[in-house]
Amino acid sequence: MKKIAVFASGAGSNTAKIIEWFKNHPAIRVALIVCNNPGAGVLKIAEKEQIPSLLIEKEKFIAGNAYVDVLKESEIDFIVLAGFLWKVPPALLKAYGHKIINIHPALLPKYGGKGMYGLRVHQAVIDNKEKESGITIHYVDEKYDHGKIIFQAVCPVLPTDTAETLALRVHQLEHRYFPEVIEKTLEKST
Numbered sequence: 001m002k003k004i005a006v007f008a009s010g011a012g013s014n015t016a017k018i019i020e021w022f023k024n025h026p027a028i029r030v031a032l033i034v035c036n037n038p039g040a041g042v043l044k045i046a047e048k049e050q051i052p053s054l055l056i057e058k059e060k061f062i063a064g065n066a067y068v069d070v071l072k073e074s075e076i077d078f079i080v081l082a083g084f085l086w087k088v089p090p091a092l093l094k095a096y097g098h099k100i101i102n103i104h105p106a107l108l109p110k111y112g113g114k115g116m117y118g119l120r121v122h123q124a125v126i127d128n129k130e131k132e133s134g135i136t137i138h139y140v141d142e143k144y145d146h147g148k149i150i151f152q153a154v155c156p157v158l159p160t161d162t163a164e165t166l167a168l169r170v171h172q173l174e175h176r177y178f179p180e181v182i183e184k185t186l187e188k189s190t
């Protein structure tokens, strides 16, 4: 059994889809939800689904050992960032090398990097009059939104779009593809 920890800071709609997808999976299980925000909706989802959660503090995450001790104790094999807003520190990258992936709500390498999250991403796409946007699932490295790309899916940007309507369309793509891409990536990883 491979165990996933999902890191999330917000509402957790992707996390909910991931939990649902792996519920009766023979070889993969969502074993831990890691969150930095005590008010985040994702913690309620974890509680409802009876999945253990870990509320983390910045000091220990950034300057300490990045909770690697807790992750190892929980026998976590793979980490999925699903709307997690803190940068992944070197200690975590060292412990989980090619085993951390992230989803970004745009077509990287454009519209990524520090500060590019939430509606700001979609507003930038609209301001630049892009015809298409989409999602990128990628490995995590030491830079924001930078590691090797695993998967992208595209959707149109309509002339009438606001950041909110575009966000909805992109979110639908995330929900549709993210769990399946996690499964395929995990099956390939040793």
Ligand code: GRF
Pocket: 008, 010, 011, 012, 013, 014, 015, 082, 083, 084, 103, 104, 105, 118, 171, 174
């Ligand atoms: C998603 O759009 C994801 O791409 C981004 O944060 C958002 C999380 O949404 N990194 P949710 O909390 O899963 O609803």
